[in-house]
Amino acid sequence: DDHKYAPPASANAQDFIAVFKELNGVHPGLRKAHAKGVCAAGKFTPSAAATDRFNTALFDSGEVPVTLRFSMGGGNPEADERQGTRGVGIQFQLPNNQQHNIAGITSALFSGSTPNHFLGLLQWNLKIMRGEATREDIAKYIAANPSMQAAVEWNKGKMPSTEYTNADYYGIHAFWAAGEQQREKFRWQLVPTSGNEYLTQEEQKSLPTTFLAERLMERLEADGEVSFDWHWTIGAEEDPTNDPSVLWPEDRERVHVGKITITAAGGENCTPINFDPMRVVRGIQPSDDPVLPMRSAAYAISFGQRLSNQ
Numbered sequence: 001d002d003h004k005y006a007p008p009a010s011a012n013a014q015d016f017i018a019v020f021k022e023l024n025g026v027h028p029g030l031r032k033a034h035a036k037g038v039c040a041a042g043k044f045t046p047s048a049a050a051t052d053r054f055n056t057a058l059f060d061s062g063e064v065p066v067t068l069r070f071s072m073g074g075g076n077p078e079a080d081e082r083q084g085t086r087g088v089g090i091q092f093q094l095p096n097n098q099q100h101n102i103a104g105i106t107s108a109l110f111s112g113s114t115p116n117h118f119l120g121l122l123q124w125n126l127k128i129m130r131g132e133a134t135r136e137d138i139a140k141y142i143a144a145n146p147s148m149q150a151a152v153e154w155n156k157g158k159m160p161s162t163e164y165t166n167a168d169y170y171g172i173h174a175f176w177a178a179g180e181q182q183r184e185k186f187r188w189q190l191v192p193t194s195g196n197e198y199l200t201q202e203e204q205k206s207l208p209t210t211f212l213a214e215r216l217m218e219r220l221e222a223d224g225e226v227s228f229d230w231h232w233t234i235g236a237e238e239d240p241t242n243d244p245s246v247l248w249p250e251d252r253e254r255v256h257v258g259k260i261t262i263t264a265a266g267g268e269n270c271t272p273i274n275f276d277p278m279r280v281v282r283g284i285q286p287s288d289d290p291v292l293p294m295r296s297a298a299y300a301i302s303f304g305q306r307l308s309n310q
């Protein structure tokens, strides 16, 4: 049984694309994960604290345009928005055609310390879909793999947000930023200026399965703009950079590095964008988190396929 509930011994980007397609069907031209979403546009304004402390092209140019895409986790283009994780990809359009990407979700933690853990979870879901396993197998799989439990605990009892712009988003992985003297490790979080708001159980029953894109348009129409504060949690010497399943201690320093303001939504501007989180500008470096290069490779395959209508 121990062996039965071990993560797969190997995991590569093709394995992920294959399992996404098996779980969700083949949808030519669409993203193989986060298939359902809405594009948006706005600006990023770095804070004085950010420009003073970090030496990076990300903060060197003052206010810059951003292209964003809000999405539903998973590869189902008809995903039910009354439940499930929301995601956001942001591309910072810096001078000289430089682009910096971030992509995060509404969970602070990844389901396991390696990509293999997550692939195993997807494969168990596939077996359930095919009638070859039950929910109980998933529970056993998680119980057999301690690094998967923190994400489950963190998400327990949390309701989904009422709007794409009413939720905290987390970058999950550690990155490095160049400082004046030395580099610093950080993990990022986007916090909506208007606060978090969650669906009630009543709303979860009464709402249609699609409402988030429409609510974003309505919000922009009513208020003109909607914004997030961008915070970086600075890691201490002993905080791991290679494990996205473990939170750093609560008391770590948090730097408000700027504000993201959204002013428009809709349209196809995000179609030609691959929000690969390893595409970073001078002064920012990906960490040794093993999930990051797996994401990069999987996004490249998905991007290539969807742009060639596969």
Ligand code: HEM
Residues within 6 Å of the ligand: 016, 030, 031, 032, 033, 034, 037, 069, 070, 071, 087, 088, 089, 103, 104, 105, 110, 115, 118, 170, 171, 172, 173, 273, 274, 275, 291, 294, 295, 298, 299, 302, 303, 306
């Ligand atoms: C091994 C782990 C992962 C795999 C294999 C994976 C795979 C994918 C793929 C194939 C896409 C579609 C890319 C495209 O067609 O442009 C995607 C999109 C996305 N992923 Fe992941 N992902 C992983 C982990 C994560 C994590 C940890 C996060 C959050 C921190 C995340 C957030 C997102 C978001 C927000 C999008 C949508 C970006 C957009 O709107 O274009 N993913 N993922």
